[in-house]
Every structure is written in structure tokens, then in C-alpha cells.
Amino acid sequence: MIIAAAQFLPVPGDIEANAARMAALLTEAAERGAGLVVFPELALTHYDLDLIAADPTGMTVTDDDARLAPVRQACRAAGIAAAVNAAGRGAGARPTISSFVFGPDGALLTRYDKVHLFGAEGEGERAVFAPGSADGRFTLGGIRFALATCFDNSFPEVPARAVADGCRVYLAASFHDSAQRVAQYGHLAREHGLHVLLANGTGTGPSASGCGLSGVWLPSGERVAAAAEWSAAVPGDGAELVLGDVRDRITLMGDPAVAAIPVQDCDEPLLDVRTAAPELLVAEHREDVRGAFAHLREGVLHRLLAAQKALPDGLRLQIVEGYRPPGLQRRYFEEYADELRASHPDWEAGRIHRAASRYVSPPEIAPHSAGGAVDLTLVTAEGEEVDMGTPINASPEESDGACYTAAPDLSPAARANRRVLNSALHAAGLVNYPTEWWHWSYGDRYWALATCADHALYGPRELRELDGR
Numbered sequence: 001m002i003i004a005a006a007q008f009l010p011v012p013g014d015i016e017a018n019a020a021r022m023a024a025l026l027t028e029a030a031e032r033g034a035g036l037v038v039f040p041e042l043a044l045t046h047y048d049l050d051l052i053a054a055d056p057t058g059m060t061v062t063d064d065d066a067r068l069a070p071v072r073q074a075c076r077a078a079g080i081a082a083a084v085n086a087a088g089r090g091a092g093a094r095p096t097i098s099s100f101v102f103g104p105d106g107a108l109l110t111r112y113d114k115v116h117l118f119g120a121e122g123e124g125e126r127a128v129f130a131p132g133s134a135d136g137r138f139t140l141g142g143i144r145f146a147l148a149t150c151f152d153n154s155f156p157e158v159p160a161r162a163v164a165d166g167c168r169v170y171l172a173a174s175f176h177d178s179a180q181r182v183a184q185y186g187h188l189a190r191e192h193g194l195h196v197l198l199a200n201g202t203g204t205g206p207s208a209s210g211c212g213l214s215g216v217w218l219p220s221g222e223r224v225a226a227a228a229e230w231s232a233a234v235p236g237d238g239a240e241l242v243l244g245d246v247r248d249r250i251t252l253m254g255d256p257a258v259a260a261i262p263v264q265d266c267d268e269p270l271l272d273v274r275t276a277a278p279e280l281l282v283a284e285h286r287e288d289v290r291g292a293f294a295h296l297r298e299g300v301l302h303r304l305l306a307a308q309k310a311l312p313d314g315l316r317l318q319i320v321e322g323y324r325p326p327g328l329q330r331r332y333f334e335e336y337a338d339e340l341r342a343s344h345p346d347w348e349a350g351r352i353h354r355a356a357s358r359y360v361s362p363p364e365i366a367p368h369s370a371g372g373a374v375d376l377t378l379v380t381a382e383g384e385e386v387d388m389g390t391p392i393n394a395s396p397e398e399s400d401g402a403c404y405t406a407a408p409d410l411s412p413a414a415r416a417n418r419r420v421l422n423s424a425l426h427a428a429g430l431v432n433y434p435t436e437w438w439h440w441s442y443g444d445r446y447w448a449l450a451t452c453a454d455h456a457l458y459g460p461r462e463l464r465e466l467d468g469r
Contacts, residue, residue, distance in 0.1 A: 001141040001246055001406040001434065003169070004034040005199035005214040007227045008239035010046040012205065013059065015067045015086075018044050021237065022084060023074035029241050030078030033408030033415075035104070035141055037082050037241075040201035040210065041150050041175040042097065044086035049207040052087045052095065053128045060089040063100050063108040072106035079104045079419035081140055083199075085149065085173040087129070088113060094130040099147050099173055101138055105423060112136025114149040116158075124207075125151075135161055139450055141406055142250040142434035143169055146194075150174040153184065159192040166257060168249040170194040175201040175210045179229065182213045190221030195246050202230035202238060216244030247404055250434050253446060254357030259365050261445040263459035268443075270295040270323055270371045270463060277301055280308060281318045281383060292463050295323040297371040299457070300430075300442045304374065307428035312420065314381050320392050320438070321375040324368035326460050333360045336395075343397075358396055358435045363460075367444035370458035375438045378421050388421075389414035392438045405437040 006025045010018045022039060029037045041047060045059050052059040061068060068084070075082055081103050088098025088111065096113035103109045113132025117125040135158075136147025146162035146169070153159075153172055162170055170189070176182050182200060189196040196217040201210030212230035217223050227240045251257060273294050274282050280301075282294050296304070300322075308317045324332075337356040340347065347355070353362070367373035375393070378386050389410045390399045401407055405418065418437055425432070425440050431450040433439040441447050443457035 001036065001143060001250070002032070002034040002243050002408050003036045003038070003171075003197055003246055004029045004032075004244075005197050005216070005227065005242045006037050006039050006239070007199065007202060007212055007214040007242065008043070009203045009230075009237040010043050012046040012048050013051050015044055015059070015061065018046075019067055019070045021239070022082065023070035025239060025241065026071065026074040026080055026082055027078050029243075030080040032241065032243060033406070033410070034241075034243060035080055035406040037080065038171050038173060038197055038199040039082070039084050040199045040214070041085050041173045042087065043173075043201060044084060046203065046205060047175040047201055047208055047210060048205040049125065049128050056087075056095055060087040060095045061100075062089050063102075063111060068100070072102055075102045075104055076106040076423075079422060081109065083147065083171060083173065090130075092130050094128065096132055097125065097129050097149055098132075099136060099149060101147070103140065104419075105426060109140065110136065110138040110147075112147040112149070114152060116151045116155055118151040135165070137165060137167065139452070142432075142450065143246060144251065146170045148172050150176070153188060156191070159188055159194060163192050163194065168195060168251075169246050170196045172196065172198045174198060175208055177209045177211055179211060179213060182211065182215070185215070186217050186221040186223055189217040189219055193219045195219055195244070195249050197244055212238070214240070214242045216242060245408075247401070247406075247434075251449065252354060252357045252435070253361040253365060253433065254354050258445050258449055261448045261456050262454075263445065263456045265459045265461070266457045268298045268458070270461075271298055271301055273301060273319055273322065277305055280304060281316055281379065283318055283320045290463075292323050292325055293321045294319070295371060295463065296374060297443060297458055300372055300374060303428040303430055303442055307424040307430070310424040310427055311378075315378050315386070315420065316381060317376050318379045318383070318385075319374055319376050321368070322373070323371045323463060324366065325463065326363060326366070326369045329361065329366045329369045330363040333363055336360045365445050366460060367441040367446055367458075369460035370444050370456075371461065372444035372447065372458040373439060373441035375436075376440065377438055378417055386417050387411060387413045388417055388437060390437070396435065403436055405432050405434050
């Protein structure tokens with residue numbers, strides 16, 4: 001996944017204008033391959049505490065505020081997520097400094113209220129806002145993200161808790177006034193082994209000044225992208241997008257966190273899609289006499305039917321492979337691992353296992369063998385394939401990474417088609433394995449991890465155990 005920090009000079013107090021500017025930046029970021037954009041602290045109003053204090057109703061928002069409609073619509077239209085920082089309205093008497101994270105469908109993924117407010121008691125932020133009480137977390141594209149806002153980052157326990165919670169990317173919305181303050185993020189990244197993205201504000205107001213310099217740091221502490229430093233007014237709003245690639249932060253199937261998910265198998269039957277749901281198209285080129293590949297758990301099948309109904313006119317789903325017997329899964333995994341060993345004789349066993357799990361699930365946790373995963377694509381009403389960027393089952397090596405769902409540099413048609421597929425399947429309750437645009441699942445361990453479920457609903461089974469044969 002490509003993530004971006006959006007740096008621009010907001011219009012003080014003009015929420016409608018700033019939301020429209022954010023929507024335009026979201027569209028531009030999506031065209032450049034980004035899947036998530038983070039905006040600076042209080043970017044919806046500009047960092048002006050006096051302005052917010054003078055009008056705590058008009059200058060505050062909730063996630064469903066009509067003035068945020070352009071942002072939500074841009075997310076849906078471009079299939080991109082956004083972290084918008086604003087003065088948030090809640091149940092208390094005072095507002096909070098809040099990050100509203102909207103998903104690619106425009107719905108709220110999470111809200112984080114800044115915990116550590118800047119200023120002495122009764123001064124600065126503490127005179128206007130109430131502190132939050134919980135850490136900010138969300139999962140998108142197989143990556144666990146942490147949220148923090150400006151002064152939060154001065155407390156080492158904040159990134160330490162993020163690491164303990166399994167977060168791999170740390171997102172900071174800030175309003176720092178100097179390059180020295182911005183430099184702390186390199187130390188934070190290196191100290192905690194996190195990929196860090198900073199969206200820092202610009203401009204001067206009654207409360208503070210923002211120096212820009214939004215950026216991206218690797219877990220090594222190396223800064224790999226940076227926006228311009230703001231020191232004086234420039235023509236326009238000085239808008240700039242800073243992009244970073246965090247695909248190596250994806251939680252892979254071989255991650256211990258996936259294997260640690262308990263399974264409470266609900267014993268749903270495996271159904272043959274060809275007879276149980278003939279309205280779903282099943283590819284005919286599988287060499288499988290028994291037809292195991294055309295089977296799926298009942299709950300998955302129902303969700304695929306709902307997803308197909310949500311597709312635009314003229315498109316339908318085509319199932320390429322569902323259930324995969326455990327023995328066949330083991331063979332696929334071992335064959336791909338053998339290919340990697342031959343290509344990389346210097347790699348140790350653990351690295352081979354991790355690399356293999358980008359493309360083939362380890363047999364002990366494989367969602368296909370649980371009947372919970374399906375490989376599929378989009379086709380026209382006549383059954384003609386549409387451009388998805390790569391063939392199904394293209395490996396990372398063969399496709400130069402284009403098999404990743406959020407890969408950059410796709411053709412406009414492929415990106416649009418993936419967006420349509422993602423929207424329909426996400427809405428139906430399935431989750432994607434981010435290294436394979438075609439792989440979706442429900443009820444398996446990876447689904448449980450991605451949705452924070454207590455346990456998986458399906459575990460690996462033999463076909464005869466669930467269909468009576």
C-alpha cells in the first residue's frame with residue numbers, strides 16, 4: 001500500500017472550503033496509487049485555538065457532519081481512505097482534537113481523540129479541548145496502523161504501546177513549528193521499529209506556526225520522503241503530497257499473529273457453488289474431477305451472492321477457486337518455497353517461509369482449506385474478463401508486485417476495476433489478502449485478525465467431513 005501525507009494551508013475557519021480541498025487531494029493521491037491520506041492537526045479549520053474557542057459549535061464536527069460529505073464522497077469515488085484531523089464534537093462540554101478515519105467506502109473506520117494536550121493547566125489546548133482516553137488503532141489493507149497527534153509523540157509510551165498492539169505503521173497528524181521538532185520522528189521510527197508518516201501543518205496563526213516538512217521514515221530511522229519547509233506565504237495553498245510505500249508492513253499469512261487466532265468451527269457445510277448458486281459464474285478450466293475447487297462454506301456463498309448484486313450493471317463475479325484440500329495446499333506451498341530456495345540460496349528457512357506466505361498460505365492455517373477463501377475476478381455479463389492489472393495467480397516476482405491489491409502504477413482501467421471489486425466484497429463482509437487482489441475470505445483466521453473477531457469460524461477440513469461424502 002502507498003500512504004500519503006497531505007500538506008496544505010487551510011483557510012482559517014472555512015470548513016467547507018478545506019473539506020473540498022481535502023477531497024481534491026484525495027483524488028490526486030488515488031491517481032498516484034495511494035490507498036490512504038493523512039491530513040495535519042486541525043487541518044479542517046486551521047490550527048487556530050481562538051477561532052475554535054469562539055465558536056465551539058460551528059467549528060466542530062462529527063463523522064457524519066454534512067460539511068465532510070466531499071471527503072466521504074472522494075473516498076468512495078477513488079477507493080481511498082482518509083485520516084482527517086479536526087475539532088471533534090462529542091458527549092462532553094468541550095470538543096476534542098480528533099482524527100476521523102474514513103475507509104475506502106466512505107464509512108468511519110475509527111475516531112481517535114488526542115490524549116496528550118499541549119499547554120499548562122487552563123492554557124493552550126488544555127483551555128479549549130478535553131483529552132481523549134484511548135489509543136487510536138485501525139487495520140487497512142492487511143496493515144495495523146497507530147494514530148497519534150502532535151504532543152502525543154513526546155511520550156515514548158505512545159509508540160511503545162503501538163508496537164505492543166501489533167501496529168507496524170505510525171501515523172502522526174501534527175502542527176510543529178521547527179525542523180528540530182520534525183526530526184524527532186526519525187528517532188521514534190528507529191527506536192520502536194515503526195514505519196512513520198508525519199502530516200505536519202503550515203502557516204502562522206494566533207496560536208502557533210506550522211513549518212511543513214511532512215515526511216516518511218523507515219523503521220531504520222532513514223527519512224525517505226519530505227515535503228517543503230514552510231517559512232512564508234506562497235502562491236496558492238502550497239499543497240503537496242508526500243508518498244511512502246508500506247507494502248512490507250503487511251501482515252502475511254505466515255505471521256504468528258494469524259496462527260495464534262483460535263478456531264471454533266461452526267460446522268457450516270461446504271456447498272458446490274455450481275448447484276447451490278448457479279447465478280454465480282464458475283470458471284470451467286479447473287482440472288479437478290471431483291470439483292472440490294467449486295465448493296465454499298455456506299456463509300461465504302451467501303456473501304458472494306450479496307456482493308454480486310451490488311456490482312454495477314454489466315459486471316459479474318467469476319469464481320476461479322474456492323476450497324482446496326489440505327494435501328494440495330501443502331504441495332503448492334512447498335513447491336513455491338522450493339522455487340524461492342533455488343532463486344535465493346542464501347536465504348535462511350524463516351525468510352523462505354515468510355516470502356512464500358506472500359503468495360501461498362502455509363498449510364496449517366490456509367483459508368482455502370477451510371472453505372472460507374475464494375479466488376475470483378470480474379467479468380462482463382457475457383463472461384469476458386476485464387482488465388484487473390495481472391492474471392489471477394501472478395506471483396510477486398512475475399508481476400513485479402502488481403499482484404498486490406493496492407499496487408501503484410496500474411492502468412486507470414485496472415485500478416477502477418479493482419476498486420469496484422473491492423467495494424462490493426468489502427460491503428458483503430469479506431476481507432482481502434493484500435498481496436493478491438483476487439483472494440478474498442470470510443470466517444477464516446486472517447478474516448478474524450483483520451476484523452478483530454475473537455476467533456475464526458472455519459478451520460481446515462477435508463471435503464468429506466463437511467459434505468457427507
